[in-house]
Amino acid sequence: MNLKMEQYTFNKIAKESETPYELLLLADETTEAIDQYIFKCDVYLLHDGTQNIAVMALHQNSDTELEIKNIAVIESYRSKGIGSILINKAKEIAIDNHYEILSVGTSDTGFQQIRFYERNGFIKTGIRKDFFIENYPSPIYENGLQIRDMVLLTHHLTK
Secondary structure (H helix, E strand, O other): OOOOHHHOEEEEOOOOOOOOHHHHOOOOOOHHHHHOOHHHOEEEEEEOOOOEEEEEEEEEOOOOEEEEEEEEEOHHHOOOOHHHHHHHHHHHHHHHOOOOEEEEEEEOOOHHHHHHHHHOOOEEEEEEOOHHHHHOOOOOEEOOEEOOOEEEEEEEOOO
16 A cells, blocks of 8 residues: 555644653553653654544754654554654654754664664664663563663754
């Protein structure tokens, strides 16, 4: 299925809007973890005309770097290009606001996510050792492995 952006509405939600935890929890383990960053982010929703199908939270790390803190797509819309639509929107937002770098972090066991970011122009640039051990109260498992480290990826933006 080849999807085009014209089929969807993409909107930044107002700061006073209700936090879309149901979507955010698809990419993060707990509301407590989400609350550590979400109120400092701009949150965007992608809507298909009947429901919100994806979310993206962007955080300004510096005058030159914008970070994707959360990006998630509902199950029924996965593997259809929605994630890449969101990445392209993040790149547009970053360029329009004069950022030089778009960054993201994901788990060291998130092999599919790492490949997704690399397909969308990101390169691995670092590791935050024991990030998931130190920042989550209980062990988290993905692909049968305990998540320990965060893999950092960046995309250098050009105009």
